[in-house]
Amino acid sequence: MKYSQLFAPTLREVPAEAEIVSHQLMLRAGMMRKVASGVYSYLPLGWRVIEKISGIVREEMNAAGAQELMFPIVQPAELWQSSGRWDVYGDEMWRVKDRHGRDFCLGPTHEEVATSLVMSEVSSYKQLPLMIYQIQNKYRDERRPRFGLMRGREFIMKDCYSFDRDDDALDISYHKMYDAYAKIFDRCGLDYRPVRADNGAIGGSSSHEFMVLADNGEAEILYCGHCDYAANVEVAESGQSAAAEAEDLREVEKVLTPDCRTIEDVAAYLKLDTKKTMKALFYMADETPVLIFIRGDRRLNEVKVQNFLGARLFYMGTDADLAAAGVVQGFIGPCGQKLRVLIDEEVASARNLCCGANEEGYHLVNVNYGRDFEGERGFFRMVEAGETCPVCGGTLTGARGIEVGQVFKLGKKYSVAMGAAYLDENGKANPFVMGCYGIGVGRTMAAAIEQNYDENGIVWPKAIAPFHVIIVPVSEKSERQMSAANELYTALKDRGVDVLLDDRAERAGVKFKDADLIGIPLRITIGDKSLDKGMVEYKLRKTGESGLIPAETAADEVARLLDAAD
Numbered sequence: 001m002k003y004s005q006l007f008a009p010t011l012r013e014v015p016a017e018a019e020i021v022s023h024q025l026m027l028r029a030g031m032m033r034k035v036a037s038g039v040y041s042y043l044p045l046g047w048r049v050i051e052k053i054s055g056i057v058r059e060e061m062n063a064a065g066a067q068e069l070m071f072p073i074v075q076p077a078e079l080w081q082s083s084g085r086w087d088v089y090g091d092e093m094w095r096v097k098d099r100h101g102r103d104f105c106l107g108p109t110h111e112e113v114a115t116s117l118v119m120s121e122v123s124s125y126k127q128l129p130l131m132i133y134q135i136q137n138k139y140r141d142e143r144r145p146r147f148g149l150m151r152g153r154e155f156i157m158k159d160c161y162s163f164d165r166d167d168d169a170l171d172i173s174y175h176k177m178y179d180a181y182a183k184i185f186d187r188c189g190l191d192y193r194p195v196r197a198d199n200g201a202i203g204g205s206s207s208h209e210f211m212v213l214a215d216n217g218e219a220e221i222l223y224c225g226h227c228d229y230a231a232n233v234e235v236a237e238s239g240q241s242a243a244a245e246a247e248d249l250r251e252v253e254k255v256l257t258p259d260c261r262t263i264e265d266v267a268a269y270l271k272l273d274t275k276k277t278m279k280a281l282f283y284m285a286d287e288t289p290v291l292i293f294i295r296g297d298r299r300l301n302e303v304k305v306q307n308f309l310g311a312r313l314f315y316m317g318t319d320a321d322l323a324a325a326g327v328v329q330g331f332i333g334p335c336g337q338k339l340r341v342l343i344d345e346e347v348a349s350a351r352n353l354c355c356g357a358n359e360e361g362y363h364l365v366n367v368n369y370g371r372d373f374e375g376e377r378g379f380f381r382m383v384e385a386g387e388t389c390p391v392c393g394g395t396l397t398g399a400r401g402i403e404v405g406q407v408f409k410l411g412k413k414y415s416v417a418m419g420a421a422y423l424d425e426n427g428k429a430n431p432f433v434m435g436c437y438g439i440g441v442g443r444t445m446a447a448a449i450e451q452n453y454d455e456n457g458i459v460w461p462k463a464i465a466p467f468h469v470i471i472v473p474v475s476e477k478s479e480r481q482m483s484a485a486n487e488l489y490t491a492l493k494d495r496g497v498d499v500l501l502d503d504r505a506e507r508a509g510v511k512f513k514d515a516d517l518i519g520i521p522l523r524i525t526i527g528d529k530s531l532d533k534g535m536v537e538y539k540l541r542k543t544g545e546s547g548l549i550p551a552e553t554a555a556d557e558v559a560r561l562l563d564a565a566d
């Protein structure tokens with residue numbers, strides 16, 4: 001490709017709409033442009049990256065025995081009603097009506113479509129296992145689309161569905177996919193970790209997320225330095241149990257705590273360690289108020305609470321919810337509480353805690369579980385870095401990650417709901433045992449940038465770079481330079497190298513800046529000084545390493561440098 005022909009409008013300024021690096025750099029490098037909130041056009045450079053990631057995904061899916069097909073984006077409501085998800089999916093589902101007023105949605109995912117296809121076409125155990133996948137746009141009507149490709153309303157996903165006869169067979173399919181995912185992200189040149197994950201709205205029994213490690217990552221993960229335990233903090237467990245404290249129980253006292261509405265206020269006013277306090281969190285679970293009490297220094301794990309309650313709708317109560325429940329904001333306690341109360345294990349095992357007195361301006365001190373209050377006990381807090389590993393007793397380390405893929409064991413959830421079954425050897429009907437496996441293709445692109453950039457721009461891993469090599473003649477007016485540049489360009493193209501020749505009438509400095517911004521792994525500069533010595537200059541984007549290579553054998557040298565890169 002000649003740069004003068006390339007449609008890649010770069011920007012010098014950081015666009016105000018972009019909050020995170022990957023979004024900023026994709027806009028600046030001319031890889032994408034916004035069409036509507038959370039909806040983007042991919043320009044040629046960006047699309048090349050998407051195509052390279054898709055290509056790797058496709059190769060590994062095919063190698064794992066999955067078959068590519070294409071489902072429709074538009075899905076009829078009846079399909080979603082048959083699985084029971086039409087009413088529970090919520091506002092994120094992008095619902096549309098046709099001219100007859102019939103309900104449809106733009107597919108946020110395709111379990112229903114895949115299951116309905118297989119149930120009508122596959123009837124015998126002999127046709128199993130079956131794995132089918134597609135790479136397609138997905139739709140989610142996010143309340144607040146942001147972060148470019150990280151949280152868009154339209155996004156490109158690879159989604160795969162497996163159909164097996166029983167749990168053992170599903171295990172095999174699941175591990176094939178897990179291994180394929182590891183190969184995909186290895187090949188993309190990313191530093192990632194597979195972590196144990198929550199099953200979320202899709203449901204099912206087992207799940208792993210593939211997290212690209214990046215400081216800007218939305219997800220918090222914990223991993224063990226000694227074994228391979230790694231988990232999303234939402235599901236992470238701790239090896240340390242909350243042992244009952246040995247302190248003697250003291251008498252409960254009601255104390256005046258004027259204007260102390262936060263744990264920090266109360267602890268400071270009463271000169272207590274926050275570990276000796278408990279905080280109340282007020283949530284609505286399927287329209288019923290619930291109070292959860294955790295130690296004052298801890299964070300609530302909403303996912304664990306929601307799973308414990310089995311609630312479909314779960315959110316932090318609003319002021320109106322609080323008022324309706326009749327609780328005293330800032331002074332909520334578990335003693336004599338009429339609402340449903342959940343007690344974290346640590347609170348149940350601690351002694352002589354401080355809590356709200358359910359009375360404006362007052363707290364109680366020396367309250368104890370069992371004596372002064374009751375509640376449903378469970379593990380409701382976040383596990384923190386530094387705690388012990390639940391598997392080996394090592395120490396857990398915290399990191400941030402961007403979820404780029406997830407593998408789920410769905411089990412029989414959809415096949416039972418939709419009545420999808422095969423006949424076994426004895427002619428008996430059994431529900432399919434299913435798995436589903438997603439990769440965010442655009443998200444992988446954004447995550448690759450979040451993990452690989454510097455002050456000058458993107459630093460693409462070679463496998464997914466839009467071009468491998470950029471040839472920069474210092475002056476496009478020099479016939480000698482242009483002839484050397486064209487010769488190398490042709491030689492590299494013949495070898496199948498993705499090469500860009502910067503033939504624009506720009507100053508060398510501008511060309512260098514654009515090459516760095518776009519993030520091409522290897523730059524070859526052709527100037528008179530080096531040509532006088534029969535040489536051209538190379539520079540690696542990632543390390544900044546530079547040097548001279550003979551002009552005559554430059555194509556061989558470039559191939560060697562590229563092999564060594566990454």
Ligand SMILES: [Zn+2]
Binds near residue numbers: 225226
């Ligand atoms: Zn461990």
